[in-house]
Amino acid sequence: MKLGVDVLFESPLELLRGKRIGLITNPTGVDASLRSVIERFRSHPQLRLTALYGPEHGVRGNAQAGEYVPFYFDEQLRLPVFSLYGQSQKPPADMLTRIDEYMRTFDTQHTGKRVEREMLQAVEVMVFDLQDVGTRVYTYVATMAYAMQAAAEAGIPFVVLDRPNPINGLTMEGPILEYPQHSSFIGLYPVPLRHGLTAGELARLFNGRFLPRPADLTVVPMEGWRRENWYDATGLPWVLPSPNLPTPDTAAVYPGQVILEGTNLSEGRGTTRPFELFGAPWIDGYVLARELNALAQPGVTFREAWFTPTFSKFTGERCGGCQLHVVDRGAFRPVATTLAVLQMIRRRYGEKLELHADYFDKVMGTSTVRVAMERGDTVGQIVAGFGAGLAEFARVREAFLLYP
Numbered sequence: 001m002k003l004g005v006d007v008l009f010e011s012p013l014e015l016l017r018g019k020r021i022g023l024i025t026n027p028t029g030v031d032a033s034l035r036s037v038i039e040r041f042r043s044h045p046q047l048r049l050t051a052l053y054g055p056e057h058g059v060r061g062n063a064q065a066g067e068y069v070p071f072y073f074d075e076q077l078r079l080p081v082f083s084l085y086g087q088s089q090k091p092p093a094d095m096l097t098r099i100d101e102y103m104r105t106f107d108t109q110h111t112g113k114r115v116e117r118e119m120l121q122a123v124e125v126m127v128f129d130l131q132d133v134g135t136r137v138y139t140y141v142a143t144m145a146y147a148m149q150a151a152a153e154a155g156i157p158f159v160v161l162d163r164p165n166p167i168n169g170l171t172m173e174g175p176i177l178e179y180p181q182h183s184s185f186i187g188l189y190p191v192p193l194r195h196g197l198t199a200g201e202l203a204r205l206f207n208g209r210f211l212p213r214p215a216d217l218t219v220v221p222m223e224g225w226r227r228e229n230w231y232d233a234t235g236l237p238w239v240l241p242s243p244n245l246p247t248p249d250t251a252a253v254y255p256g257q258v259i260l261e262g263t264n265l266s267e268g269r270g271t272t273r274p275f276e277l278f279g280a281p282w283i284d285g286y287v288l289a290r291e292l293n294a295l296a297q298p299g300v301t302f303r304e305a306w307f308t309p310t311f312s313k314f315t316g317e318r319c320g321g322c323q324l325h326v327v328d329r330g331a332f333r334p335v336a337t338t339l340a341v342l343q344m345i346r347r348r349y350g351e352k353l354e355l356h357a358d359y360f361d362k363v364m365g366t367s368t369v370r371v372a373m374e375r376g377d378t379v380g381q382i383v384a385g386f387g388a389g390l391a392e393f394a395r396v397r398e399a400f401l402l403y404p
Contacts, residue, residue, distance in 0.1 A: 001224030001234050004161035004200065005031050005129055008220045009040060015125070015159055015218055017046045022123035024053040024084070024147055027061040028131035028163075028239045037129050037161070038077065049079065050122045053115070055130060055143040056085040057242045064243055064311075065269070082119045084143050113143065113185055115150035126151045129161040131241045132199045134168075135255045136177065136187045137363050140241075141199060145188055145206050152215040160219045162200035162402070164234055166251045169227035169403060172196045173255060173335040176389035177365030184362045192386070192393055193335055193365065194255040196227070197400075204400040221402045230329065244274040253324050256334030262360030263342070263353065266319050270309030277307050279321015281314055282352050283345070289322050291348065295340055299332030301325045339369075339379045346373070 002010075009031075021041060023029075029037040041049040052059050058069045059081050069083040120126075126147055130140045144160070151158040174193025177183065189210045191197075197205065200219035207217045231238060231248045240246045245254065250273075257275040260267035268277035279285060285304035292302040302322040309315055322341075326332050346353045355374075361367045372382050 001236075002222060003032055003163055003236070004220040004222055005029070005037050005040070007223055008161055009044075011220075013044075013046055015157070015220075016127070018048070019124040020048050020050040020122055022051040022053060022120065022126045023049060024055065024126065024128045024130065024143065026055060026057060026059055026130060026241075028241050029129040030237075030239060032236060034237055034239075041127075042077070051119070052077070052079050052081045053084050053119070053126075053147070054081055056139040058083070058085070061240075061242065080122075082115075084113060084115060084147070085139070113139075114146045117150075117154065120150065120154050120156070123154075123156065125157045125159065127159045127161065128199070128203075129163075130199065131163050131239065132165065132202070133241055133245060133251045133254060134165040134194060134196070135258060136174075136191055136193050136195060136365065137258045137261075138241075139185055141202050142185050142188045144199060144203060145211065148203065148207060148215040148217065149211055149213060152211065152213040157216040157218065158203075160200045160203045160217070162198050162219055162221050164222065164225050164229060164231055164236070165196065165198050166231035166248055167194070167255070168230050169196045169198065169201075172390050172394065173333060173386070175364055175366045175369060175386050176393055182361060182365050182367070186362055187365050190365075190393075192390055195393075195397075197397065198222075198225075198402065201397070201400050201402055204402070205397060208400060209396070219402065225403055227401075227403055244269055246272075246274070249326065250275050252326050252329055252332070253334050256336070256338030257324070259335075259338050259342070259360070259363055262356050262363045264313070264356070265345070265353070266307075266309055266313040266321070268307070268309075269312035270315060271307050273323060276325075277305055277321060277323050278341070279305065279307065279319040280352070281317045281319050282349060283320040285320035285322060288320070288344070288348070291344055292322060292341060295344070297333075297337050297340055299326060299328035299330065300337055301327050333383075336379055336383050339373070339382060342373065343379055 041047050057063045063069050069085045072081050074081050128144050148158050172192050177187045177190045179190040207214045268274040271277050289302045289304035305323045308318050
């Protein structure tokens with residue numbers, strides 16, 4: 001198969017030739033041979049790359065989740081690098097010592113995340129090339145939407161170089177975000193938690209349904225990608241999209257395990273298996289694994305685990321918990337699985353489990369899930385409540401699909 005970037009460079013480049021180009025990218029912006037899209041643009045005699053724009057984690061991909069990213073001039077590339085994650089909002093001095101609390105506030109805010117007019121003075125076309133992960137709670141697509149709006153307002157074209165949805169483009173899960181009351185930077189528009197779309201398809205959906213002013217949008221599609229393909233079916237090398245999504249296995253559990261960010265449980269940040277490991281100092285991993293396995297959740301086995309995070313929640317404290325092992329990803333439903341985990345932990349540990357209500361609701365895109373859990377509804381009842389919204393979303397998205 002061919003990525004959008006590879007398809008672009010095999011074309012006559014009419015979209016970009018002779019224009020001053022602004023590029024939104026990070027380390028995932030590589031071609032099938034792992035050559036940086038930045039270098040491909042810089043070395044092409046007909047292209048004029050004049051500015052770079054970095055999402056959360058930065059163009060270099062080194063900033064942790066929720067960490068402020070400043071503007072800078074890259075001396076090696078000889079290009080300005082504009083931050084689309086915090087450039088106009090200065091962080092408090094103790095941000096890094098309170099990163100989880102800071103992430104729950106700064107990460108959801110719209111302030112400091114938009115492409116400001118001054119950033120576009122040297123640009124005649126904007127290009128977006130980032131690997132998304134297939135889950136609404138991931139800030140790259142919000143960055144894309146804001147950049148599309150800025151391009152529309154500036155009267156310049158916007159080009160998306162498409163990449164695979166790493167967890168396939170068929171399966172959808174979870175609630176539809178209730179708009180606008182639960183809109184935030186970790187979920188702008190009414191799409192499900194697991195949406196089954198590529199970045200290019202999301203761009204088409206946003207442009208066609210939600211942006212106040214539609215952009216002059218072109219999506220350069222992939223060749224050979226099919227909706228049933230997981231990332232390992234593509235034959236492409238995996239470049240971690242962000243510091244805590246190191247492998248395709250992480251991406252597979254992320255649609256459910258990201259919900260733990262809205263709780264006082266560790267989601268495994270500060271370990272080498274983030275989102276696969278989870279727990280807390282007050283949990284007995286042996287007992288929890290036995291009880292979770294007794295639920296017989298489809299496609300997953302829980303192994304007792306003990307870990308000590310090097311940063312984030314419970315830094316330096318030994319946590320008991322589990323590691324999720326996906327044994328049948330076709331049957332595995334991450335959202336339902338994590339809801340079952342939360343129900344079990346609440347049943348065994350009671351009030352030790354805390355939900356950070358505002359952030360939990362922002363992650364879910366609705367308050368109904370938290371209310372249902374607190375009321376004691378079963379996971380089956382909660383998941384059944386997603387059905388009508390998912391069916392309607394499947395109908396709406398049909399007009400914006402690019403792949404069979």
